[in-house]
Amino acid sequence: MKLATLKNGSRDGRLVVVSRDLTQAIDAASVAPTMQFAIEHWSWVEPGLEALYDQLQAGHARGAFGFDPKKAMSPLPRTHQFVDASAFLNHGSIMEQAYQLTVKKSEGIPVLVQRQSDDFWGPCDDYPFPTEADNGDFEGEFGVVVDDIAIGSNAAVCESKIRLVTILNDVSMRTHLFRELQMGFGFINAKPATVFGPVAVTPDELGQSWRDGRVHLEMRVSRNGEWFGHPNGCEMDWSFGAILAHLAYNRNLKAGTIVGSGTVSNRAAREVGSACLAEKRALEKLDSGESTTPFLKYGDRLRFEVLDAQGASVFGAIDHRFVKA
């Protein structure tokens, strides 16, 4: 099934069930008022939400209305934990080559970054940032929302706790990123608010495209209406289950925890394009000695969308404009 959160003036918004084709929605308040409530009471609310979804699909849901992604918040407008992985080693490898970085990664251990989760932005909201000198960038990613996971759980158990899948634009400010990376303590000014897709879906909605704990679909990115890239999620070097297990080594993960994949990146990046500016700029530097693609300008419009095998949008599109704060 597909779920979204609509703006209603509150911090957590209101939960709706969305039809597979993303045209219709129905209020889910009779089952769960918010996405956070739904995730915390999943086994209890899932049948009721599925029933609403079935009614929507059958075209006889009373009270159904047109779904407008502009009125959507992030599926979880806020939550209690967000961890972003950097699970496509290809991306890091390109960056390290281009900028002679030495990231002391440990073999076999995924790179994870603890992030803030108090203020996610809506998929079509204007995104404010203070100055173009911060070298703004986007990162198209897949993400999962999990149920409670106990300390010490293995990858298989963790994967079984994945309740929802979505997309995100993990906005980055590269001027701060290199400074903060060198310091070692992770990202602060480099990582302002993150933006999620209009809709989160249960893994079964992805059919065969959800396997090995990865999304085997292309992340289609465009900038100002022009194709930017369509790398596939299948090349993740760690599954979401493996990432979650590393995270749960010595801590519980509580319901609503979100894990991002890191910017989607393929070994054929020169053909399929990238999901972030930094990678494209790094390839330009490696290939011609000079990066020519500019960082984010005020007024830039970014769009991220994933289509299924039939060409239908799975999560709806993140489609937003970057503006002066």
Place this chain on the structure above:
Amino acid sequence: MKLATLKNGSRDGRLVVVSRDLTQAIDAASVAPTMQFAIEHWSWVEPGLEALYDQLQAGHARGAFGFDPKKAMSPLPRTHQFVDASAFLNHGSIMEQAYQLTVKKSEGIPVLVQRQSDDFWGPCDDYPFPTEADNGDFEGEFGVVVDDIAIGSNAAVCESKIRLVTILNDVSMRTHLFRELQMGFGFINAKPATVFGPVAVTPDELGQSWRDGRVHLEMRVSRNGEWFGHPNGCEMDWSFGAILAHLAYNRNLKAGTIVGSGTVSNRAAREVGSACLAEKRALEKLDSGESTTPFLKYGDRLRFEVLDAQGASVFGAIDHRFVKA
């Protein structure tokens, strides 16, 4: 006034108002059911909570009962953002000297670490960790809880949004910390769940000990009943307001955001002691060439407490035992 959260089987617990001497409590459900609710509706609930506090102090609060810190959760058992600073440069300086670390800090910019906030542990709960080989450590810190802070707010505005002050033990696993620090992306396995004091207090409770955005009181730390250190919070190199302003440079901070000071550390550390094992071990290494104080052992009992000028406990004590997970 003083506030605490008692265990009631729910994720957020129930809010109580606690008497100044920490002996009595009264349910706050008539005003605010949870700490998160109180912080999100502060101007609305503050008068009602103050009225309950006044009744408790006057000794005629109907329904008052004995306050037992063993039944307390962290004041916010979970929240939407936790950022830990490393605001005592003296601590970093000792660590860098002892271990020949080169942390590329930027002059004038505080070191902050984004942290998880989904699962804080209670002040007297047994604390499980998987293996002594992880070189477990504690860090006694001060922390603040803030109201909503808008993007771009300055230090004075940020400081005016501090609603509560408390203490925390920021548990660290040093084996993972050095590896993760070298990688640059911040801490994951190095920083399992954090533990907060039984009680959070409004800044006015601290009187003259709350000034310049710092707590001018000693953090008294004991290990297995023996004195370990009593460094003073006054030597923070950045005020909480300045730390918050750096964090809010390009993002909103939402109500319930917690900022920690970093392990309390004084220039006279050889006299007043430390608030973490790593610093004591570093001083031993610098002074005698060898660290002799062991990292956390199963069964170790740690206690953190802050006394006011009259010798009364301000926040109650974090008093917990480390056990095998």
